[in-house]
Amino acid sequence: xxxSRPKTASGSRDxxxxxxxxxxxxxxxVKRRIARSLMAGEWGQGESLPSEAQLAARYAVSxxxxxxAIGELVNEHILVRQAGRGTFAxxxxxxxxxxxxxxxxxxxxxKEFPASRMVSCRAVAADAAMAQQLHVARGAPLIQIxxxxxxxxxxxxxxxIRVPRAVFPxxxxxxxxxxxxxxxxxxxxxxxVTVARLVERLRASNAGPRIARLLGxxxxxxxxxxxxxxxxxxxxxxxxxxxxxxxxxxxxxxVLGMKGG
Amino acid sequence: xxxSRPKTASGSRDxxxxxxxxxxxxxxxVKRRIARSLMAGEWGQGESLPSEAQLAARYAVSxxxxxxAIGELVNEHILVRQAGRGTFAxxxxxxxxxxxxxxxxxxxxxKEFPASRMVSCRAVAADAAMAQQLHVARGAPLIQIxxxxxxxxxxxxxxxIRVPRAVFPxxxxxxxxxxxxxxxxxxxxxxxVTVARLVERLRASNAGPRIARLLGxxxxxxxxxxxxxxxxxxxxxxxxxxxxxxxxxxxxxxVLGMKGG
DNA sequence: TTCGATTTGTTCGTATGTATT
DNA sequence: TAATACATACGAACAAATCGA
Numbered sequence: 339x340x341x342s343r344p345k346t347a348s349g350s351r352d353x354x355x356x357x358x359x360x361x362x363x364x365x366x367x368v369k370r371r372i373a374r375s376l377m378a379g380e381w382g383q384g385e386s387l388p389s390e391a392q393l394a395a396r397y398a399v400s401x402x403x404x405x406x407a408i409g410e411l412v413n414e415h416i417l418v419r420q421a422g423r424g425t426f427a428x429x430x431x432x433x434x435x436x437x438x439x440x441x442x443x444x445x446x447x448x449k450e451f452p453a454s455r456m457v458s459c460r461a462v463a464a465d466a467a468m469a470q471q472l473h474v475a476r477g478a479p480l481i482q483i484x485x486x487x488x489x490x491x492x493x494x495x496x497x498x499i500r501v502p503r504a505v506f507p508x509x510x511x512x513x514x515x516x517x518x519x520x521x522x523x524x525x526x527x528x529x530x531v532t533v534a535r536l537v538e539r540l541r542a543s544n545a546g547p548r549i550a551r552l553l554g555x556x557x558x559x560x561x562x563x564x565x566x567x568x569x570x571x572x573x574x575x576x577x578x579x580x581x582x583x584x585x586x587x588x589x590x591x592x593v594l595g596m597k598g599g
Numbered sequence: 600x601x602x603s604r605p606k607t608a609s610g611s612r613d614x615x616x617x618x619x620x621x622x623x624x625x626x627x628x629v630k631r632r633i634a635r636s637l638m639a640g641e642w643g644q645g646e647s648l649p650s651e652a653q654l655a656a657r658y659a660v661s662x663x664x665x666x667x668a669i670g671e672l673v674n675e676h677i678l679v680r681q682a683g684r685g686t687f688a689x690x691x692x693x694x695x696x697x698x699x700x701x702x703x704x705x706x707x708x709x710k711e712f713p714a715s716r717m718v719s720c721r722a723v724a725a726d727a728a729m730a731q732q733l734h735v736a737r738g739a740p741l742i743q744i745x746x747x748x749x750x751x752x753x754x755x756x757x758x759x760i761r762v763p764r765a766v767f768p769x770x771x772x773x774x775x776x777x778x779x780x781x782x783x784x785x786x787x788x789x790x791x792v793t794v795a796r797l798v799e800r801l802r803a804s805n806a807g808p809r810i811a812r813l814l815g816x817x818x819x820x821x822x823x824x825x826x827x828x829x830x831x832x833x834x835x836x837x838x839x840x841x842x843x844x845x846x847x848x849x850x851x852x853x854v855l856g857m858k859g860g
Numbered sequence: 861t862t863c864g865a866t867t868t869g870t871t872c873g874t875a876t877g878t879a880t881t
Numbered sequence: 882t883a884a885t886a887c888a889t890a891c892g893a894a895c896a897a898a899t900c901g902a
Contacts, residue, residue: 363888363889363890364889364890365889365890389866389867389868390867390868391867399890399891400890400891400892401891401892401893402889402890402891402892403889403890403891405868405869406889406890413674414856415856419867419868419869420867420868420898420899421867421868421869421897421898421899422866422867422868422869422897422898422899422900423866423867423868423898423899423900424866424867424868424899425867425868438855438856439855439856441853443800533856534856535854535855535856536854536855536856537852537853537854537855538852538853538854538855539704539850539851539852540801540823540846540850540851540852540853541823541846541849541850541851542803542804542821542822542823542824542844542846543803543821543846544819544820544821558805558819559805560803560804560805560821560822561803561821562801562802562803562823563803565850583803585801585802585803585804588802589800589801589802589826590800590801590802591798591799591800591801592702592798592799592801592853593796593797593798593799594699594700594796594797594798594799595675595676595677595699595700595794595795595796595797624869624870624871625870625871626870626871650885650886650887651886651887652886660871660872661871661872661873662872662873662874663870663871663872663873664870664871664872666887666888667870667871680886680887680888681879681880681886681887682878682879682880682886682887682888683878683879683880683881683885683886683887683888684879684880684881684885684886684887685880685885685886685887686886686887
């Protein structure tokens with residue numbers, strides 16, 4: 339038996355070619371393969387992936403290489419590992435999702451998923467700013483949805499969501515309205531669009547008459563204004579969200595540096 | 600030669616005892632040891648640590664275990680690695696520090712270290728809120744410093760810093776004023792206090808008369824108000840900072856999810 | 861309840877590649 | 882060129898968690 343070279347298990351159609359076409363480290367190639375399969379829905383929403391040993395055999399690399407690839411995806415909150423059970427694609431309903439992507443916390447430290455109520459939904463054309471943010475042509479068709487979010491029964495957040503029609507070709511408002519999950523999970527289940535990265539820009543703004551009325555605060559009240567762009571694994575812009583938060587009883591919490599301890 | 604057990608190199612006084620007293624994984628024990636040495640100033644500010652092989656010998660563990668411990672400290676922005684050169688304790692002046700801890704960015708995407716001008720500095724007593732945040736008794740002596748920070752010559756941020764006298768027993772205002780580095784680096788160099796973790800709470804507030812005057816904005820203007828607690832490796836509160844940011848030409852930027860690509 | 865199979869978690873050791881000096 | 886140090890990859894072994902028979 340030949341032990342001089344790793345067995346490439348050439349029979350497997352997913353085996354990575356040794357040496358050739360690797361623009362970088364092997365574990366990153368494996369990571370991309372796994373991310374691609376995730377995007378393609380091969381293992382969806384809370385389901386378990388094949389074991390590390392099986393993935394190693396499939397890609398014809400050592401278990402340690404698969405392990406490093408999975409480790410990065412875990413750090414990015416795309417996968418979660420459970421000893422003795424397996425590795426799972428994160429559910430966008432899970433606590434880890436709340437932990438990772440929702441930063442509005444009550445003054446008493448309470449954190450929960452907000453309840454959502456739709457205010458409006460209509461087709462609009464991309465203005466210059468939206469065209470730039472969403473990488474579409476000016477005037478391109480967008481879908482605009484406005485929501486009011488409540489925490490413990492109190493209206494706290496006004497959201498304006500804009501998504502390119504091109505990314506969601508068969509967007510169905512009724513289905514959106516009747517969803518019983520988060521918006522991101524709706525994107526993924528219904529349109530196979532997975533949000534992997536968010537960039538948020540926070541500033542303070544004085545409430546205009548309409549938002550003041552919707553949030554039940556005086557005109558001119560200082561609100562936290564958040565502009566947020568969501569993109570997929572490969573950087574494609576998917577959603578732009580314009581958020582106004584009443585910070586009378588809530589704050590946006592951000593933790594930097596060491597995580598544990 | 601006995602190969603049945605890893606050689607514990609018992610000659611080294613830093614060697615970790617096998618099996619005994621390990622409340623968790625070995626690599627976490629190594630990580631704590633390294634962090635403790637960092638705190639003690641064994642390798643300070645931008646200086647290089649011993650090589651991974653040397654550290655492995657010192658703690659009598661395998662190179663892979665040291666590598667994992669260092670990897671976590673790198674993720675937490677406490678160390679930086681450079682292939683071919685070594686592993687370094689982060690300098691609080693470095694770009695990685697700016698990247699990790701300073702989130703105020705110009706509307707054009709420009710990011711820079713702010714210029715600081717001291718407005719006031721005096722001894723105060725801890726009120727109830729400060730006592731709770733800084734883990735000191737009510738009425739305990741604090742040092743309070745107020746600064747105005749400028750970006751590109753424009754005054755953008757008003758800071759009120761409060762630190763417990765107990766943490767900085769021989770605090771010297773003249774030295775603080777004349778420092779030519781960041782405040783965190785001053786803490787570390789002058790008082791051997793290393794900030795490892797920040798928790799920021801952001802909200803919107805209307806500018807009162809004093810802050811409006813200092814920032815050169817109208818009274819009632821919406822400002823971004825940031826309350827930030829800084830702690831050391833072991834969770835000891837070190838500094839509470841109260842920050843008011845004019846977001847006319849700047850925003851607080853936060854990136855979530857995948858970091859690269 | 862116990863046992864065994866499966867899967868991830870941790871640790872070890874080694875070899876080779878690449879960047880820096 | 883040579884030496885040093887980190888980066889990547891491999892494979893092996895055992896521990897710990899989980900789950901079902």
